[in-house]
Amino acid sequence: MTRVKQALFLVGGRGTRLGALSANTPKPMQEIAPGVRFLDLILENAARMGFTDLVLLAGHLGDKVEEAYDGQRIGEAAIRVVRESQPMGTGGALAQAAQVLDEHFVLLNGDSFFDINLRALTAAPLPEGGGRLALRMVEDTARYGSVQLDGARISAFIEKNPDLTGPGLINGGIYYLDRAMVSRIEAPSSIESDVFPELVKVGRLEGLPFDGYFLDIGLPETLAQAQRETAAMRVRPAAFLDRDGVLNEDHGYTHRVDDLTWIPGAREAIRLLNDRGYRVIVVTNQAGVARGYYEEEAIGVFHAGMQAQLAEEGAFVDAFYHCPFHADGKVPAYTVEDHPDRKPNPGMILRALNDWQVNREASFLIGDKPSDMEAARRAGLPGHLYTGGDLRAFVSGIIGPG
Template sequence: MTTRQAVILVGGKGTRLGALASTTPKPLMAIDGDTVFLDALLLEIIRHGFDDILLLAGHLHDSVLERYQGRSIRGASVRIVVESTPVGTAGALKNAAHLLDPVFLLANGDTLFDINLRRLSAGLEKRPDVLGVLALRRESNATRYGSVKLEDGYVVAFHEKERGSGPASINAGVGVFRREILTFVESVPCSIESDVYPRLATARAILGEELEGYFIDIGTPESLDKARRDLAGRRRPAVFFDRDGVLNRDAGYCHRVEDLEWIPGAVEAIRCVNESGAFAIVVSNQAGVARGLFRGADIDRFHAAMSAQLAAAGAHIDAFYFCPYHPDAVDAEWRHTDHPDRKPNPGMILRASSEWPIDMGASLLVGDKESDMEAARRAGIRGRLFPGGDLYASIRWEIERIAAHCARARS
């Protein structure tokens, strides 16, 4: 079952920020214009397919309620749980026990780690013997954070902050957990970091995975300023994929879930795009709607099945775009002589670029038809014709090129 819930801790007091946090919750610190840090974090989480968001609020919770209560963000619903008295991060999680899914993503609202989050959820699904997988990051100086000790993939110890501690793995503030971790909350107030995680480590019930990616913790005025410099106007490349014949076998007007068959190397290619730091976006002509063979709802179900299978493999598509229009449509609703979204027109690509922070100059479209290549040309991006065979093998060097671009942008 695909993990869809994300729980975000937004109740901290932000003591180290001093006067900056006296009237504003730390996750709601302004980053760029009207954008606050939590907006940027939510975008990262939601684009991975987590569409049930729980914000656990405490300190200055009215500001959180005012900004997010009842909102839908890119199709994800947002709910807020307010603690009546301070009970610590683990206490806040226990306070929301009645709303928790069996498995959920857990993130600190004041840190952002730009990684493939689906890698964590897929890792937990393969290990029923543990209760969580925690994302770790290697730091050259772990003095500020404390360190985490790994043995054979298990987290076995958490060490307190020590001056001059040198390079070490740190807790990067995000992980995927089973609801049963609440059994390790013996009393409140209780801290996840100081109380629950060490108990999980002692029980060998938590895994750690050391990952690379942009990381920021806005706990100090200096790091908040850095986040503002780094995240303001931040864009990333996109790999646009045609669908039928590139990602899945083209059996002719594919729309039935039972007919979904992946092209060899397609799942690996998508996962590697995810790992590179780029967006993975599908842009597909779907004339079967215009011809009356199926409906838009059938395409949505097909895409949902693709997303579920990708999630199980530790991968995701950030967005699906499809064009149902055709000059020979049987229904006038879908009849159009030259719809701007229908490839070789670039409408879907341009629409995605207006809806997502995409670096078009570094982006790529992978397709199996000359109409795909023409759409890429009209959109001003590179096109890569897929001749068949193994998709990952065919575009591996392109993905590596994009990964190198993203790494330079993060440094």
């Protein structure tokens, strides 16, 4: 199954319940901290999970969205804006973007933040022409309405009703969809109230519960809550992982995807870290480039292969850092004495700490060599020496089983 790379964001609502706050600023562009918009948080989260085509479906004040985001990048992810010609609801906004849709894509509400592993949502195949919704258990569904499950399939949507109180599953505002379902949309319409119930009738809509932090900013009090809580959530602990000998078997200068053999429990370990909210950052010495065994570009191809196989397990690596330099190289451009990135030097770790918002106190490194432990020490992080066995069990011993 091809790794899903496209994520679309519904950012066209008027935000009438926010009153004057949304009169000149789109609801998703409300600031949660000086210079940080609510939408920034959602886009950054999708980009770190490897979604590289970020499409904003804009409507109300679409010029403001376009001016702020169109053509911008977050790492390897590119942002583009598609503006609806007239207000046509969430279903209509998606239908008008039909020409830009990949075969499978994730659709997210731009005015709510649900802190989940999107790769877990996209791991399993979709019902043909259907979709899968991320669901959240809440203590009281009265404000939201609820969703009923029959196994993995959604069996019913219950409209919000102040008299129907108590715990239950709600729509988390994140959807994994098959492009073919767009043919069911008759604009103007609501994808939630018009399209999804039709998919339920034909058994083509699934639900997957998640436990992550959830907040929508539809009310002044919830926007205030977002300003108190969500900006700090951009800072996450990081698990720095060596590659050869920790994630994949070390065959000696391993660089071909065909030679990728995962360490037992490695993909499951990364999934555990993803689900627990850690940034997963790989730091790997790759002296084979300096020695002339393979080109530096081969490293990127190998890492793309790892990401594709991880996606099948609902897992992802936030970032890869590699050092192609070595003192005893055969390629002059890569022959460097004691390069600051080459472990035991901490250069790769320090660069990652600078590039990403990381909670250092809760971060750590796992490696299989003394040079890994020394790099961690020099970077001021605890190091854990992996000597074999199931990597998920090893990681669980560090962060707890969850």
